[in-house]
Amino acid sequence: MARSLDGLVLAPVADQAPGQVGTLTRFHYHERDGEVWAEYAGGDVVRGHLVxxxxxxxxxxxxxxxxxxxxxxSGHCVSTVVELPDGRLRLEEDWEWESQSGSGTSVVEQLGRSDAAPGV
Structure with a gap:
Protein backbone atom coordinates (compact mmCIF):
# COMPACT_ATOMS: atom_id res chain seq x y z
CA MET A 1 0.00 0.00 0.00
CA ALA A 2 1.23 3.49 -0.85
CA ARG A 3 1.97 5.87 1.97
CA SER A 4 -0.70 7.89 3.77
CA LEU A 5 -2.46 10.85 2.17
CA ASP A 6 -2.61 12.57 5.57
CA GLY A 7 -1.38 16.16 5.34
CA LEU A 8 -0.83 16.10 1.58
CA VAL A 9 -2.03 18.78 -0.86
CA LEU A 10 -3.08 17.58 -4.32
CA ALA A 11 -4.28 19.40 -7.45
CA PRO A 12 -5.77 18.35 -10.78
CA VAL A 13 -3.27 18.05 -13.64
CA ALA A 14 -5.86 19.40 -16.13
CA ASP A 15 -8.97 21.57 -16.09
CA GLN A 16 -12.38 19.92 -16.24
CA ALA A 17 -15.52 21.59 -17.62
CA PRO A 18 -16.44 25.09 -16.34
CA GLY A 19 -17.98 24.98 -12.86
CA GLN A 20 -15.95 21.95 -11.83
CA VAL A 21 -12.59 21.47 -10.16
CA GLY A 22 -9.56 22.57 -12.17
CA THR A 23 -5.86 23.27 -11.93
CA LEU A 24 -6.50 26.11 -9.44
CA THR A 25 -8.30 23.75 -7.03
CA ARG A 26 -6.34 22.48 -4.02
CA PHE A 27 -7.33 19.36 -2.07
CA HIS A 28 -6.06 19.16 1.52
CA TYR A 29 -6.20 15.47 2.47
CA HIS A 30 -6.47 13.71 5.82
CA GLU A 31 -6.32 9.98 6.51
CA ARG A 32 -6.66 7.83 9.60
CA ASP A 33 -7.51 4.15 10.15
CA GLY A 34 -9.03 3.62 6.70
CA GLU A 35 -10.96 6.90 6.75
CA VAL A 36 -10.16 9.60 4.17
CA TRP A 37 -11.45 13.17 4.04
CA ALA A 38 -10.44 16.44 2.44
CA GLU A 39 -11.35 20.08 2.13
CA TYR A 40 -10.93 21.74 -1.24
CA ALA A 41 -11.35 25.12 -2.92
CA GLY A 42 -10.07 27.12 -5.85
CA GLY A 43 -11.11 28.06 -9.36
CA ASP A 44 -14.89 27.74 -9.70
CA VAL A 45 -15.19 25.94 -6.35
CA VAL A 46 -15.68 28.15 -3.27
CA ARG A 47 -15.73 25.26 -0.80
CA GLY A 48 -15.80 21.49 -1.11
CA HIS A 49 -15.61 18.47 1.16
CA LEU A 50 -15.07 14.81 0.50
CA VAL A 51 -15.35 11.87 2.86
CA SER A 74 -22.49 16.28 -5.14
CA GLY A 75 -21.15 13.02 -6.45
CA HIS A 76 -19.26 9.77 -5.98
CA CYS A 77 -15.65 8.95 -6.84
CA VAL A 78 -13.45 5.85 -6.82
CA SER A 79 -9.71 6.52 -7.03
CA THR A 80 -6.54 4.48 -7.30
CA VAL A 81 -3.49 5.72 -5.38
CA VAL A 82 -0.30 5.54 -7.47
CA GLU A 83 3.21 6.42 -6.33
CA LEU A 84 5.09 8.40 -9.00
CA PRO A 85 8.80 7.77 -9.76
CA ASP A 86 9.71 10.98 -7.88
CA GLY A 87 7.88 9.77 -4.73
CA ARG A 88 4.83 12.00 -5.05
CA LEU A 89 1.35 10.48 -5.01
CA ARG A 90 -1.21 10.55 -7.81
CA LEU A 91 -4.92 9.72 -7.65
CA GLU A 92 -6.44 8.30 -10.82
CA GLU A 93 -10.15 9.00 -10.46
CA ASP A 94 -13.43 7.76 -11.91
CA TRP A 95 -16.25 10.06 -10.80
CA GLU A 96 -19.95 10.52 -11.34
CA TRP A 97 -22.26 13.34 -10.36
CA GLU A 98 -25.24 12.33 -8.21
CA SER A 99 -26.92 15.76 -8.14
CA GLN A 100 -26.79 16.25 -11.92
CA SER A 101 -25.92 14.29 -15.03
CA GLY A 102 -22.33 13.59 -15.97
CA SER A 103 -19.32 11.41 -15.23
CA GLY A 104 -15.68 11.23 -16.18
CA THR A 105 -12.10 10.59 -15.21
CA SER A 106 -9.48 12.89 -13.75
CA VAL A 107 -6.00 12.84 -12.26
CA VAL A 108 -4.81 14.76 -9.21
CA GLU A 109 -1.19 14.83 -8.08
CA GLN A 110 0.62 15.76 -4.91
CA LEU A 111 2.08 19.26 -4.97
CA GLY A 112 5.31 20.47 -3.49
CA ARG A 113 5.00 22.82 -0.52
CA SER A 114 5.50 25.95 -2.66
CA ASP A 115 2.59 24.97 -4.96
CA ALA A 116 0.00 24.67 -2.18
CA ALA A 117 -2.15 27.75 -1.68
CA PRO A 118 -2.71 28.63 2.00
CA GLY A 119 -6.05 29.12 3.71
CA VAL A 120 -8.25 26.22 2.63
Missing part, protein backbone atom coordinates in the same frame (compact mmCIF):
# COMPACT_ATOMS: atom_id res chain seq x y z
CA UNK A 52 -14.85 8.16 2.37
CA UNK A 53 -12.70 5.13 2.93
CA UNK A 54 -9.42 3.63 1.81
CA UNK A 55 -8.74 -0.06 1.31
CA UNK A 56 -5.22 -0.65 0.05
CA UNK A 57 -4.66 1.65 -2.91
CA UNK A 58 -8.39 2.21 -3.53
CA UNK A 59 -10.34 5.24 -2.29
CA UNK A 60 -14.14 5.33 -2.35
CA UNK A 61 -15.71 8.64 -1.38
CA UNK A 62 -18.57 11.08 -1.80
CA UNK A 63 -18.04 14.80 -2.41
CA UNK A 64 -20.12 17.95 -2.13
CA UNK A 65 -19.20 21.44 -3.26
CA UNK A 66 -20.37 25.05 -3.41
CA UNK A 67 -19.56 26.83 -6.66
CA UNK A 68 -18.94 30.54 -7.30
CA UNK A 69 -22.35 30.87 -8.96
CA UNK A 70 -23.99 29.84 -5.65
CA UNK A 71 -25.04 26.36 -6.74
CA UNK A 72 -24.18 23.15 -4.97
CA UNK A 73 -23.42 19.73 -6.41
Missing amino acids: GTRAGDRLDFRYVQLKRDGTTS
Whole structure:
Protein backbone atom coordinates (compact mmCIF):
# COMPACT_ATOMS: atom_id res chain seq x y z
CA MET A 1 0.00 0.00 0.00
CA ALA A 2 1.23 3.49 -0.85
CA ARG A 3 1.97 5.87 1.97
CA SER A 4 -0.70 7.89 3.77
CA LEU A 5 -2.46 10.85 2.17
CA ASP A 6 -2.61 12.57 5.57
CA GLY A 7 -1.38 16.16 5.34
CA LEU A 8 -0.83 16.10 1.58
CA VAL A 9 -2.03 18.78 -0.86
CA LEU A 10 -3.08 17.58 -4.32
CA ALA A 11 -4.28 19.40 -7.45
CA PRO A 12 -5.77 18.35 -10.78
CA VAL A 13 -3.27 18.05 -13.64
CA ALA A 14 -5.86 19.40 -16.13
CA ASP A 15 -8.97 21.57 -16.09
CA GLN A 16 -12.38 19.92 -16.24
CA ALA A 17 -15.52 21.59 -17.62
CA PRO A 18 -16.44 25.09 -16.34
CA GLY A 19 -17.98 24.98 -12.86
CA GLN A 20 -15.95 21.95 -11.83
CA VAL A 21 -12.59 21.47 -10.16
CA GLY A 22 -9.56 22.57 -12.17
CA THR A 23 -5.86 23.27 -11.93
CA LEU A 24 -6.50 26.11 -9.44
CA THR A 25 -8.30 23.75 -7.03
CA ARG A 26 -6.34 22.48 -4.02
CA PHE A 27 -7.33 19.36 -2.07
CA HIS A 28 -6.06 19.16 1.52
CA TYR A 29 -6.20 15.47 2.47
CA HIS A 30 -6.47 13.71 5.82
CA GLU A 31 -6.32 9.98 6.51
CA ARG A 32 -6.66 7.83 9.60
CA ASP A 33 -7.51 4.15 10.15
CA GLY A 34 -9.03 3.62 6.70
CA GLU A 35 -10.96 6.90 6.75
CA VAL A 36 -10.16 9.60 4.17
CA TRP A 37 -11.45 13.17 4.04
CA ALA A 38 -10.44 16.44 2.44
CA GLU A 39 -11.35 20.08 2.13
CA TYR A 40 -10.93 21.74 -1.24
CA ALA A 41 -11.35 25.12 -2.92
CA GLY A 42 -10.07 27.12 -5.85
CA GLY A 43 -11.11 28.06 -9.36
CA ASP A 44 -14.89 27.74 -9.70
CA VAL A 45 -15.19 25.94 -6.35
CA VAL A 46 -15.68 28.15 -3.27
CA ARG A 47 -15.73 25.26 -0.80
CA GLY A 48 -15.80 21.49 -1.11
CA HIS A 49 -15.61 18.47 1.16
CA LEU A 50 -15.07 14.81 0.50
CA VAL A 51 -15.35 11.87 2.86
CA GLY A 52 -14.85 8.16 2.37
CA THR A 53 -12.70 5.13 2.93
CA ARG A 54 -9.42 3.63 1.81
CA ALA A 55 -8.74 -0.06 1.31
CA GLY A 56 -5.22 -0.65 0.05
CA ASP A 57 -4.66 1.65 -2.91
CA ARG A 58 -8.39 2.21 -3.53
CA LEU A 59 -10.34 5.24 -2.29
CA ASP A 60 -14.14 5.33 -2.35
CA PHE A 61 -15.71 8.64 -1.38
CA ARG A 62 -18.57 11.08 -1.80
CA TYR A 63 -18.04 14.80 -2.41
CA VAL A 64 -20.12 17.95 -2.13
CA GLN A 65 -19.20 21.44 -3.26
CA LEU A 66 -20.37 25.05 -3.41
CA LYS A 67 -19.56 26.83 -6.66
CA ARG A 68 -18.94 30.54 -7.30
CA ASP A 69 -22.35 30.87 -8.96
CA GLY A 70 -23.99 29.84 -5.65
CA THR A 71 -25.04 26.36 -6.74
CA THR A 72 -24.18 23.15 -4.97
CA SER A 73 -23.42 19.73 -6.41
CA SER A 74 -22.49 16.28 -5.14
CA GLY A 75 -21.15 13.02 -6.45
CA HIS A 76 -19.26 9.77 -5.98
CA CYS A 77 -15.65 8.95 -6.84
CA VAL A 78 -13.45 5.85 -6.82
CA SER A 79 -9.71 6.52 -7.03
CA THR A 80 -6.54 4.48 -7.30
CA VAL A 81 -3.49 5.72 -5.38
CA VAL A 82 -0.30 5.54 -7.47
CA GLU A 83 3.21 6.42 -6.33
CA LEU A 84 5.09 8.40 -9.00
CA PRO A 85 8.80 7.77 -9.76
CA ASP A 86 9.71 10.98 -7.88
CA GLY A 87 7.88 9.77 -4.73
CA ARG A 88 4.83 12.00 -5.05
CA LEU A 89 1.35 10.48 -5.01
CA ARG A 90 -1.21 10.55 -7.81
CA LEU A 91 -4.92 9.72 -7.65
CA GLU A 92 -6.44 8.30 -10.82
CA GLU A 93 -10.15 9.00 -10.46
CA ASP A 94 -13.43 7.76 -11.91
CA TRP A 95 -16.25 10.06 -10.80
CA GLU A 96 -19.95 10.52 -11.34
CA TRP A 97 -22.26 13.34 -10.36
CA GLU A 98 -25.24 12.33 -8.21
CA SER A 99 -26.92 15.76 -8.14
CA GLN A 100 -26.79 16.25 -11.92
CA SER A 101 -25.92 14.29 -15.03
CA GLY A 102 -22.33 13.59 -15.97
CA SER A 103 -19.32 11.41 -15.23
CA GLY A 104 -15.68 11.23 -16.18
CA THR A 105 -12.10 10.59 -15.21
CA SER A 106 -9.48 12.89 -13.75
CA VAL A 107 -6.00 12.84 -12.26
CA VAL A 108 -4.81 14.76 -9.21
CA GLU A 109 -1.19 14.83 -8.08
CA GLN A 110 0.62 15.76 -4.91
CA LEU A 111 2.08 19.26 -4.97
CA GLY A 112 5.31 20.47 -3.49
CA ARG A 113 5.00 22.82 -0.52
CA SER A 114 5.50 25.95 -2.66
CA ASP A 115 2.59 24.97 -4.96
CA ALA A 116 0.00 24.67 -2.18
CA ALA A 117 -2.15 27.75 -1.68
CA PRO A 118 -2.71 28.63 2.00
CA GLY A 119 -6.05 29.12 3.71
CA VAL A 120 -8.25 26.22 2.63
